[in-house]
Structures are given as C-alpha cells and as structure tokens.
Amino acid sequence: MCRNIRTLFNFDPPATELEIRDASLQFVRKLSGFNVPSKANEAAFERAVEEVAASARALIRSLVTSAEPRNREIEAAKAKARAAERFAHPVDGP
Numbered sequence: 127m128c129r130n131i132r133t134l135f136n137f138d139p140p141a142t143e144l145e146i147r148d149a150s151l152q153f154v155r156k157l158s159g160f161n162v163p164s165k166a167n168e169a170a171f172e173r174a175v176e177e178v179a180a181s182a183r184a185l186i187r188s189l190v191t192s193a194e195p196r197n198r199e200i201e202a203a204k205a206k207a208r209a210a211e212r213f214a215h216p217v218d219g220p
C-alpha cells in the first residue's frame with residue numbers, strides 16, 4: 127500500500143482537510159498509476175480525488191472508539207524511530 131497514507135482517525139487535534147486530501151491524492155495516484163495525469167485524464171483524476179476525500183471524511187466522522195485520542199507528536203516520533211531502525215546501515219567492523 128502507499129507508505130505516504132497515514133492513519134487519520136482518532137487524533138487530537140482531528141485530521142485536517144489538507145491531510146484528508148493528501149491521503150486521497152496518494153490513494154488515487156496509486157490506483158491510477160499516474161503521479162500527474164495527462165490533460166485527457168485530469169478531470170477524471172481530480173473527480174476521483176474529491177470522491178475519495180468525501181468518502182474518507184464520512185468514514186472518519188462516523189467511526190467511534192473508546193480509546194484515548196493519539197498524540198500526533200508521539201506517533202510521529204514512533205514512526206521516525208521505526209524508519210531509523212529500518213533504514214539503518216550496518217556499521218562495518220574494525
């Protein structure tokens with residue numbers, strides 16, 4: 127799946143419109159295979175982004191949880207630590 131699409135539900139503060147749009151754009155890019163669509167496909171591409179964003183908004187609004195909202199800074203620090211571990215280069219011995 128797209129590594130740039132992040133969980134948007136149950137954060138304090140809630141996901142912004144820009145975050146929802148960015149996730150929707152990444153999703154449509156992945157599905158279509160286009161980073162930037164041609165002029166012939168531009169309208170369909172943008173319509174798909176808007177439809178996915180509308181569905182994402184509706185989903186996020188309708189979900190319920192009893193869990194405490196996640197802190198964005200803590201989650202970002204965890205992601206950064208995972209990435210550092212994943213992409214760490216082994217150190218050559220003496």
